[in-house]
Amino acid sequence: MAGAGALGLSIAVELADAGAAVTVFDPSPETSASAAAAGMLAPVFEAVLDPVARGHFALLLAARDAWPAFAERIGILLDRSGATYAGERSLEVRKAVADLGVASEVRREGLFVGDDWRLDAEIALERLREAAVDRGVAFVNAPLEDPDGVEAVAATGWQGLKWAPESVMISAIKGQIIRMSDGPLANRTVGPVERRDGGYIAPGVSGAMVGATMQSGRTDRVGDEAIVDLVERTFPELSAAPVYGGDVRVGIRGATPDGLPLVGPSIRPGVWIAMGARRNGWLLAPLVAAITRAYLAGEDPGPWAPNLDARRFTAPEEP
Numbered sequence: 001m002a003g004a005g006a007l008g009l010s011i012a013v014e015l016a017d018a019g020a021a022v023t024v025f026d027p028s029p030e031t032s033a034s035a036a037a038a039g040m041l042a043p044v045f046e047a048v049l050d051p052v053a054r055g056h057f058a059l060l061l062a063a064r065d066a067w068p069a070f071a072e073r074i075g076i077l078l079d080r081s082g083a084t085y086a087g088e089r090s091l092e093v094r095k096a097v098a099d100l101g102v103a104s105e106v107r108r109e110g111l112f113v114g115d116d117w118r119l120d121a122e123i124a125l126e127r128l129r130e131a132a133v134d135r136g137v138a139f140v141n142a143p144l145e146d147p148d149g150v151e152a153v154a155a156t157g158w159q160g161l162k163w164a165p166e167s168v169m170i171s172a173i174k175g176q177i178i179r180m181s182d183g184p185l186a187n188r189t190v191g192p193v194e195r196r197d198g199g200y201i202a203p204g205v206s207g208a209m210v211g212a213t214m215q216s217g218r219t220d221r222v223g224d225e226a227i228v229d230l231v232e233r234t235f236p237e238l239s240a241a242p243v244y245g246g247d248v249r250v251g252i253r254g255a256t257p258d259g260l261p262l263v264g265p266s267i268r269p270g271v272w273i274a275m276g277a278r279r280n281g282w283l284l285a286p287l288v289a290a291i292t293r294a295y296l297a298g299e300d301p302g303p304w305a306p307n308l309d310a311r312r313f314t315a316p317e318e319p
C-alpha cells in the first residue's frame, strides 16, 4: 500500500480485516490532504453547491451510508448535527435539495439539512492508524518506489506514480483552511456545519475550521492571501479576528476530470488504484475501501464500482 491518508488507511484496515498481510508506505503522512480536511461527510450540500459533484448525489449518499458501520469498527465518532446553507441562492438551493428527495427545514440560521454529517479528520486519522496497527499492519516511513512482484494499492492522493499509469489523469487542487484556535469559534466543537456561497465553518475539537480554497494546479503548501480573501468575502463578520485567531492548514487534493476518484485495477497487473478523491475523500473512504477489498478478493465490487473504474479515462491496453 502506498499512502497513509484517509483512503490508504481505510483500505489497509479493510484488507487486514479480510486476512491480508498489509504494509503501508508513506514518507510524509503529516502532509496528507486528509490531515488538513474539515471532515464533512456531506452528500447533500456537496451535490447541491459544488457543480462538479452535481450528478454524483446517489453515489455520495451511498458513501455516507457506509460510514456508521465502518466508524463503529474503528471507533470514530460521527457528528450528525447536519448543516445549514445561508446565501443569496436560498430558494434555488432549497429547490435543488428537494429535487434530490432530501428533507430540509428553514431555520433562522439558514436552510437546514440533517443528512450531512461530519467527523474530526485529525482524530479519525489517528484512530485509523491505531486500528491498522492493532490489526498487524506494518508501516514504513518511505515512498513505495516500485512494487514489482507484490500486489500494491496506489493511494497517494494527488501524487502520480510511475507504477500506476492511470495516475497520470490526476491533477492537483491546493486547499487552505483556517483552524480557529482562538476567538469566538475556538469552542465550536459540535453542531451544524455553516455553509455559504464560497465557504463554510465546520466545528472541530480543536476549534472550528473556516475554508476551504480550491486553487487548481497549485501544489505548494504555503498559506497565502486566497484564504484571507475567502474569509473576508464569505464571513465578513470574522474579519476583525486576527488572522483570524487561528492557524492556516494546507492540503493538496487530487482530482480527476469527472470529480470522482479512480478506484480499482490498473492496466498494470497486480496494481490497484484509489486516488483522486478531490474534496470528498473522507466521505468516500469506507466505500472506496470496501470496493478495493472486493476487487482484491476477486468478489463483486458492487454497484458503484463502474462509476469509479480506475481505467475509465485511459486506453484499454498499456501503451
Ligand SMILES: Cc1cc2nc3c(=O)[nH]c(=O)nc-3n(C[C@H](O)[C@H](O)[C@H](O)COP(=O)(O)OP(=O)(O)OC[C@H]3O[C@@H](n4cnc5c(N)ncnc54)[C@H](O)[C@@H]3O)c2cc1C
Binding pocket: 001, 002, 003, 004, 005, 006, 007, 008, 025, 026, 027, 028, 029, 030, 031, 032, 033, 034, 035, 036, 037, 038, 039, 040, 041, 142, 143, 144, 145, 155, 156, 157, 158, 159, 161, 174, 175, 176, 177, 211, 212, 213, 249, 250, 251, 252, 253, 254, 274, 275, 276, 277, 278, 279, 280, 281, 282, 283, 284
Ligand atoms: C482544506 C481541505 C478541506 C477538505 N475538506 C474535506 C471534507 O470536509 N470532507 C471530505 O470528504 N474531504 C475533504 N477534503 C478532501 C480530502 O481531504 C481528500 O479527498 C482526502 O484526504 C484524500 O485522501 P487520500 O488518502 O486519497 O490522499 P492524502 O490524504 O493526500 O494521502 C496521500 C498520502 O500519500 C503519500 N504519498 C505520496 N507519494 C507516495 C509514495 N510514492 N509512496 C508512498 N506514499 C506516498 C503522501 O505523503 C500522503 O500522506 C478536504 C481537503 C482539503 C485540502
